[in-house]
Amino acid sequence: MRELETATVAGGCFWCVEAAFERVRGVESVVSGYCGGNTEDPSYREVCNGTTGHAEAVQITYDPDEVSYEDLLEVFFEIHDPTTEDRQGPDVGSQYRSAVFYHDERQREAVESYIDHLESTGAYAGIVTEIAPLEQFYRAEEKHQDYFEKNPNQPYCQMQIPPKLEKLEQKHRDKLAER
Structure with missing residues (x-):
């Protein structure tokens, strides 16, 4: 049996991030939810009010034999703006911040290295993406x-x-599943 892995990212509205990752080859599931805050099991309304400290996030379960964590980071940094603090498009507030919630040291090192790469190549100036350990992920309402x-x-x-x-x-296109 193959061993699946998990990645957790926040890049604005979870509907947008989820829709993109659901199209990536090797992604088995994408779950919208909340993490990075201080309220236990928050609701959508509570998170949208901006008082819980959570970000709208997605948890991606993927097959590393088909898509690497680094490939997922590439997609993530392409589909949102990592240079705007607490904002993505029309959505404003810390719940829409750019963040990578790492599951282990390998993921932490990979995201730090990838951000260094993006900044050194001039792809983005002033990346504000939060890098934090995943403490708790709460699944959003159905x-x-x-x-x-x-x-x-x-x-x-x-x-x-x-x-x-x-x-x-x-x-x-090379990272997308056939539809």
């Missing part, structure tokens, strides 16, 4: 799971998600 797939005509989704998916298709 209505937030596979949100874009279930609600493709929702106005927010129509405005925010297709540009991310187009960028992913253009720049990382």
